[in-house]
Amino acid sequence: MARNLELLVNGVQHSISAEPARTLLTVLRDELDLTGTKYGCGEGQCGACTVMIDGIATRSCQTGLSAAAGHKITTIEGLEQQGSLDPLQQAFLDVDAMQCAYCAPGMIMSGAALLAKNHNPTEAEIIQAMQGNMCRCGTYPRIVAAVRLAAAKSRRSVA
Amino acid sequence: MNFRIEPERYELREGPAYDFSFDRRGFFKALGGGIVVVSLITRAEAQESGGGRARGRSMPQEIAAWLHIDQNGAVTVYTGKVEVGQNARTNITQAAAEELGAPVSAIEVVMGDTDRVPYDMGTFGSMTTPQMVPQIRKASAAARAMLPPGAWSSIDFASIAKQGTLLQAVTGDAKPKATSSWTVMGTSVPKVHGRDFVTGKHRYAADVKLPGMLYGRVLRPARFDATLGSLDKTAAEKVPGATIVQDGDFAGVVAPTPHAAAAALNALKAQWKSQPQTSSKTLFADLERNSAPESRSTHESGSIDQGLSAASHKLEADYTVAYIAHAPLEPRAAVAQWDADKLTVWTGTQRPFGVQSELAQAFHIPEQNVHVMMPDTGSGYGGKHTGEAAIEAARLAKGAGKPVKLVWTREEEFTWAYFRPAGVIKVRSGVDAEGRLTAWEFHNYNSGTSGIHTLYDVANQKIVFHASKYPLRQGSYRGLAATANHFAREVHMDELAAAAGIEPLEFRLRNLKDDRFKAVLHAAADRFGWGRRKPAAGTGFGIAGGFEKGSYVAACAEVQISPGQAPRVVRVVESFECGAVINPDQLRNQVEGSIIQGLGGALFEAIDFEDGKILNPRFSRYRVPRFQDVPQLDVVLVDRKDLPSAGAGETPIVTVAPAIANAIFAAGGQRLRAMPLVRSRINPTTSGGTAR
Numbered sequence: 032m033a034r035n036l037e038l039l040v041n042g043v044q045h046s047i048s049a050e051p052a053r054t055l056l057t058v059l060r061d062e063l064d065l066t067g068t069k070y071g072c073g074e075g076q077c078g079a080c081t082v083m084i085d086g087i088a089t090r091s092c093q094t095g096l097s098a099a100a101g102h103k104i105t106t107i108e109g110l111e112q113q114g115s116l117d118p119l120q121q122a123f124l125d126v127d128a129m130q131c132a133y134c135a136p137g138m139i140m141s142g143a144a145l146l147a148k149n150h151n152p153t154e155a156e157i158i159q160a161m162q163g164n165m166c167r168c169g170t171y172p173r174i175v176a177a178v179r180l181a182a183a184k185s186r187r188s189v190a
Numbered sequence: 191m192n193f194r195i196e197p198e199r200y201e202l203r204e205g206p207a208y209d210f211s212f213d214r215r216g217f218f219k220a221l222g223g224g225i226v227v228v229s230l231i232t233r234a235e236a237q238e239s240g241g242g243r244a245r246g247r248s249m250p251q252e253i254a255a256w257l258h259i260d261q262n263g264a265v266t267v268y269t270g271k272v273e274v275g276q277n278a279r280t281n282i283t284q285a286a287a288e289e290l291g292a293p294v295s296a297i298e299v300v301m302g303d304t305d306r307v308p309y310d311m312g313t314f315g316s317m318t319t320p321q322m323v324p325q326i327r328k329a330s331a332a333a334r335a336m337l338p339p340g341a342w343s344s345i346d347f348a349s350i351a352k353q354g355t356l357l358q359a360v361t362g363d364a365k366p367k368a369t370s371s372w373t374v375m376g377t378s379v380p381k382v383h384g385r386d387f388v389t390g391k392h393r394y395a396a397d398v399k400l401p402g403m404l405y406g407r408v409l410r411p412a413r414f415d416a417t418l419g420s421l422d423k424t425a426a427e428k429v430p431g432a433t434i435v436q437d438g439d440f441a442g443v444v445a446p447t448p449h450a451a452a453a454a455l456n457a458l459k460a461q462w463k464s465q466p467q468t469s470s471k472t473l474f475a476d477l478e479r480n481s482a483p484e485s486r487s488t489h490e491s492g493s494i495d496q497g498l499s500a501a502s503h504k505l506e507a508d509y510t511v512a513y514i515a516h517a518p519l520e521p522r523a524a525v526a527q528w529d530a531d532k533l534t535v536w537t538g539t540q541r542p543f544g545v546q547s548e549l550a551q552a553f554h555i556p557e558q559n560v561h562v563m564m565p566d567t568g569s570g571y572g573g574k575h576t577g578e579a580a581i582e583a584a585r586l587a588k589g590a591g592k593p594v595k596l597v598w599t600r601e602e603e604f605t606w607a608y609f610r611p612a613g614v615i616k617v618r619s620g621v622d623a624e625g626r627l628t629a630w631e632f633h634n635y636n637s638g639t640s641g642i643h644t645l646y647d648v649a650n651q652k653i654v655f656h657a658s659k660y661p662l663r664q665g666s667y668r669g670l671a672a673t674a675n676h677f678a679r680e681v682h683m684d685e686l687a688a689a690a691g692i693e694p695l696e697f698r699l700r701n702l703k704d705d706r707f708k709a710v711l712h713a714a715a716d717r718f719g720w721g722r723r724k725p726a727a728g729t730g731f732g733i734a735g736g737f738e739k740g741s742y743v744a745a746c747a748e749v750q751i752s753p754g755q756a757p758r759v760v761r762v763v764e765s766f767e768c769g770a771v772i773n774p775d776q777l778r779n780q781v782e783g784s785i786i787q788g789l790g791g792a793l794f795e796a797i798d799f800e801d802g803k804i805l806n807p808r809f810s811r812y813r814v815p816r817f818q819d820v821p822q823l824d825v826v827l828v829d830r831k832d833l834p835s836a837g838a839g840e841t842p843i844v845t846v847a848p849a850i851a852n853a854i855f856a857a858g859g860q861r862l863r864a865m866p867l868v869r870s871r872i873n874p875t876t877s878g879g880t881a882r
Contacts, residue, residue, distance in 0.1 A: 053449045061405070061448060066397035067390015069568075071519050072600040076809035079519055107390035120388040127380055127779055131275025132387035133519045133568030139388060158817040165809070167519045167569055168275050169786025170779065171820045 036100045040065065041109030047096070055099045056080045056091040059106060067107035067136045071165070078164030081137035082106050088144035088160075107136035110143060118188075119143050122181040123174075130168035138164050142178045151182055223351035225259040225336050228359045229329035253308035254325035257286065257333060261351035263342065265290060265297045265333075267326060270310020271318045272302035272540060273566040274574070276839040277776045278318045280382045284772060285323045288374040289330030289366055292342045299382070302542040302564030312541030314572060314666055316739040316837025319772065323835065327366040332358055369770045369831045376831075378775030383566070394568050395538040396523035396597045403525065404433075404444040406586040406596040407455040410606065411439075413802030414662075416464035426457035434458070435589030442582065444590040448597075467802040468661045474510045474614045477636045480659040488639060489653040494618070497629025497650030501620025503689040504629075509678035511637055511865045512796035513612040513662055517814060520568020521603035526583035527593040532559045537580040538567030545577030552581050553588070571787070572666030573607055604807035609797055610667035611660065613637020615678035625692045627701050632679070636660055638671025641738045641844060644679060646701040662799060668784070669840040672738040673791065673847065677865055680734035680848030685861065694733050694852065695720055704737070706767060706830075710744040711735045713765035713826045718746035728752055729760070730857025734848035740836030741768035742828075745785070745845035748821075749853035756868045757854050759789065759819075765826040766842050769833035781825045781842040788846030790815045793868045 038045045040063060049058055059065045059082070068091055071079030075093040082091045083105040091099075110117040119142050122128070129135045138161065145152055145160040152160070157178045166174065231252035255269045267286050273279040283297045290296075300306050302313075310322075336356060337345055350356070369376070386392040411418070418439045426434055432445040432454035441458065445451040468476055498504055524537035533553065539545045542562045550557040567574065583596040598606070613636045620629040627648035634642055636658040643653060667673075687697035695715055702708055715721065715733065725731050728751055735744035748761040766781050794813045798805040806812045851862045 049447075050449055053447070057448050060397075061399075064399060065390075066393060066399075069394075069520070070396065070597060071521075072809045074600070074808055074810055077519065077600075107388075111389055116385070116388070123388045124380060124384045127378075127384070127775055129275075129381065129384070129387055130277065130779060130783055131519070131567065131569035132381075132384075132392070133275075133394065135387050136390045161817050165519065165814060165816060167517060167571070167787065167814065169783035169815065169820075171786060171815075171817050172782060172823055173779065175817070 036096055038100055038104060039102065040104045041106060049096055051095060051097040053096050054092050055082070055094040055096055055104070058096055059091060065106050065108050069133055069136060071133075071137075076163070076165070077137075078141060079134055079137040081140040081164065083140055083144050086144060086147055088141045105140075107140060110139065117143060118185050119146060119177065119181040122177040122184070126173050126176045126180060128170055128173035128177040130170055134164060134166040138166065138174055142174070142181070146178065146182055146185065150186060152178065154179070221258050221355065222260060223354050224261060224347070224356070225333050225350065226256060226355055226357045227329040227333045227336075228256040228357070229254045229325040230359050230361050231325075255308060255322065255329060257326070257329050259333060259347065261348045263292070263296060263345060263347040265292055267297060267299045268307040269299065269301055269322055269326065270307045270543060271322050272313045272542065272564045274313065274538075274540060274570040275568075276318070276780065277381060277773070278313065279566065280379055280776060281319060281323060281772050282326050283382050284375050284379050285326045286330045288372060289327050290334050290342070294374065294379055294382075296342065301566075304542050304546045304560070304562045309543050312544055312575060314540055314575065316840050319768075319835050319837040320740060323772070324366070328360050328362070328364040331366045332360040332364045375772050376770065376774070378773055381776070393565055394520055394523070395525065395536045395565055396520060396595070398525040398536045398565070398595070400525060400527055400593040403593040403595055404446060404590055405448045405451045406442055406444045406583060406594040407451045408582050408586075408596070409441040409443075409455060409458055409460060410602065411464070412462040413464040414467065415802060416462040419461035419463045422459035425459065426454045429454040429457055433590050435586050437585060437589070440585060442586050444586050444592070444594050464802055469800040470513070470796075470798050471800075473513075473612055473661065476661065477612065477658045478614050481635050481656040482658070488655055489643060489651060492650035494629050494631045494650055494652050497648070498618070498620045500622060501628045502623045503686065504620045505682070505686055505689055506616075506618045507682060507685060507863060509615040509617070509681065509863045511613045511615075511674040511677065513609040513664070513799075514667070514791050514795040515604055515609055515797055515812065516571045516573030516607065516667060517604065517809075517812070518569040518571060518573055521598040521600060522574065522579035522607065523595070523597040524579040524583035525593065525595045526580065526587040528584070528587055531555055532561070533584055534561045534563070535580045535584060536563045536565060537577065537583075538570070538574055539564055539577060539580070540570045540572070540574045544575065545580050548577040549580060549584060553584065571668040572670070575666055576608070578606065600809065601807045604812065605804045608663040608665035610791075611637045611664040611671065613671065613674050615674060617678055617682045619682060619686060621686050621690050625690045625697055625700050627686075634671065634675060637674040640670035641672025641675040641736065645704050645707050645737050646683070646698070647703050648701070662797070668787065669738065669843045672736070672841070672844045673788070674865070676734065676736045676844040677847045677851070680736065680845065681851050681863060684732070684848070684852040684855065693721070698733070698735060706742045707735060707737060710742045710765040710767050710828060713828050714744040714746050714763050717765070717824055717826050718763040720746055725857065728857060730853045730855065730859070732849045732852030732854070732856055734845040734852060736841070736844045738841045738844055741766065741838060741841045743767075743841050743845050745849040747849035747853040749850055749857055751854060751857045751859045756793075757850075757857070757859065759793070759821040759850055761822040761824070762846070762849070763824040763826065764842060764845065765828055766838065767828035767830055768836040768838045768841070770831045770835045771827055771829045772835050774827060774829070777827060777838050778825050780838050781827075782823055784840070784842035785823060785846055786815050786820055788843040789819055791865060792847035792850050794866045796866050796869060
């Protein structure tokens with residue numbers, strides 16, 4: 032049966048009435064209209080539904096609503112700060128790391144979560160962290176380049 | 191099994207079904223003042239209306255595209271082509287900006303909206319670049335000629351628009367700019383609307399939301415070709431908010447949330463009736479056995495027997511290609527809304543007008559009552575030519591009396607879409623003492639005719655396509671059968687080279703007259719270091735080349751093998767020539783993507799099926815290329831500014847598999863003649879091997 036739950040998404044508190052067994056993915060998309068998070072497989076294999084929960088890249092299609100309640104959820108819509116893109120979003124544009132771009136939000140969330148804890152990942156570390164994200168258009172080399180570019184730019188801006 | 195919708199030879203090429211009329215739509219009234227240029231496909235009577243006014247139904251139907259320039263100098267280009275990740279939107283924007291002398295930011299392209307754009311057959315066959323881009327250039331050049339000279343920013347568009355609508359129709363005689371004076375085309379303009387994609391703002395079909403919209407699910411048969419015996423709806427009807435829609439064998443549910451719709455679907459109790467069906471285990475024998483005898487010789491010259499008798503080395507070999515799935519990351523999706531007998535549908539498809547026709551037929555309504563909109567879509571690769579999800583969403587919406595969104599699950603996408611055709615290819619050949627081909631006999635069973643012809647110079651040829659009774663629904667796929675045909679041909683050429691004791695690149699060059707083909711082979715080989723580098727132990731180099739849809743490609747692969755392990759593709763160098771390059775960086779992106787997607791079909795992708803069921807309908811059981819599978823990549827673009835631009839979304843995929851197979855052999859591995867290569871090598875009969 033539907034229950035009232037509190038969801039903190041992109042810094043905004045939402046009161047949701049929904050069955051606790053519902054996935055975070057459908058609530059984000061269908062209740063909160065945050066459609067940047069995508070459905071791709073429903074079994075945690077493709078990464079299109081990746082969001083950050085307390086900073087950790089998480090498959091929202093495998094996350095029950097009750098498990099997400101009370102935690103800090105960030106979706107692709109929450110990365111942009113006051114009209115300014117996250118460095119990884121900008122890097123995706125700079126190296127054209129997309130074709131159909133359906134995977135891009137999930138890729139960016141996985142990559143941003145990696146960069147948050149590892150400011151200077153090696154190529155092997157990027158590949159390992161992103162292995163669960165799928166791009167059927169095959170833009171993988173560009174995505175790796177985008178993560179590296181974002182890391183390099185962030186290092187420069189900190190220095 | 192027989193499917194109602196089946197593309198002819200795996201590519202849909204229907205004639206225009208839509209009787210386009212300017213009057214009926216009042217289209218130009220809605221545009222407001224300014225310049226309108228309509229680009230016509232050359233036809234004698236079309237020329238008569240050049241420069242004239244629209245005359246309603248007397249306007250020719252052969253309209254390729256049009257554009258409008260408004261009082262602010264904003265340019266809107268209207269085309270029936272669609273964007274599925276191949277960056278057609280960006281290329282068309284560049285074409286218009288180039289000819290108009292306008293900034294890229296002044297151009298907006300309306301694509302695939304059946305109420306607003308001229309009829310178009312569909313986005314397939316790599317035709318946007320060679321056919322649509324020239325039409326856009328023509329219209330844009332004509333519009334430029336209607337404007338005063340000088341910089342775009344200096345033009346007083348407001349006073350032009352005050353004169354009302356200035357309409358011109360242009361045919362083939364408009365002169366676009368010479369390639370040598372391009373300043374926007376030929377440059378790496380970034381993806382148009384890129385920011386909307388990286389921020390999640392872009393709305394794909396599955397992201398469309400309407401007021402009062404319900405979520406639908408469709409009851410799927412237990413097996414292909416099954417019919418509904420009985421349906422018990424009692425439990426499903428008790429799910430709060432759920433409505434059951436049934437119409438013959440079609441049944442589905444709608445509910446206020448996807449969760450409730452899934453619950454109602456699960457509560458439906460259906461009995462299905464079906465006949466026993468075949469299995470992928472006997473696929474290749476079945477295809478050959480069930481083929482039509484000598485169905486159609488696509489090419490025959492000289493005499494195979496004479497050619498073989500003149501040969502000093504003769505060879506016969508069979509090659510197979512498995513069924514594979516497109517698996518676009520965005521599954522089929524549609525939102526449908528009825529207003530009395532008018533239907534509006536948002537869906538991701540490569541053929542919006544084809545889907546419009548399908549919907550009109552399905553609901554017995556005129557085509558002009560059906561409005562199909564195609565938001566830029568989460569890829570297709572030839573897999574989204576049909577309108578299943580649109581029809582299903584419209585059926586559910588009709589039954590429910592409310593707008594309905596239907597998003598196929600991944601399992602539905604793997605099961606109820608269509609596949610790249612499997613095939614068997616049998617080759618018989620001969621080569622003389624000088625290493626020249628004397629005979630080339632090539633039989634393709636079921637996989638298709640694209641790329642079936644050889645560019646190698648051989649007088650005695652017989653090339654035959656055999657249609658076959660096939661067990662799964664099959665259709666277009668990136669490159670169509672060119673992948674299967676290049677695989678068989680280029681592996682066979684490698685086998686012949688080995689038999690004749692000639693180095694594989696030299697063997698190919700010795701049998702080639704086509705300079706463009708030779709040029710891409712040299713370009714790939716040079717960058718790879720072919721003939722200059724020696725492979726390390728357990729490593730092999732392979733080469734393959736090809737031609738399809740107006741462009742040339744060659745690949746060199748380096749593969750490492752070790753006992754008991756899947757071969758590792760270390761490096762791929764691919765050269766590609768598609769005439770004058772419109773956008774180098776995005777072309778590179780397409781070629782890289784083709785190589786990586788090609789790795790899947792080359793190495794491990796295969797659909798398993800048995801008795802009317804797909805056995806591996808999910809990503810956990812159907813392996814596609816991931817980050818770790820990507821080899822070192824090197825793309826060499828051969829830019830021929832003197833040649834018209836050809837499409838590039840498909841052809842770069844065709845040489846990936848044969849180059850890898852040839853490299854595995856060169857590394858000391860087996861001669862592999864089945865795609866996928868690794869799976870057949872590691873674990874030929876069972877699923878769940880290390881390669882998966």
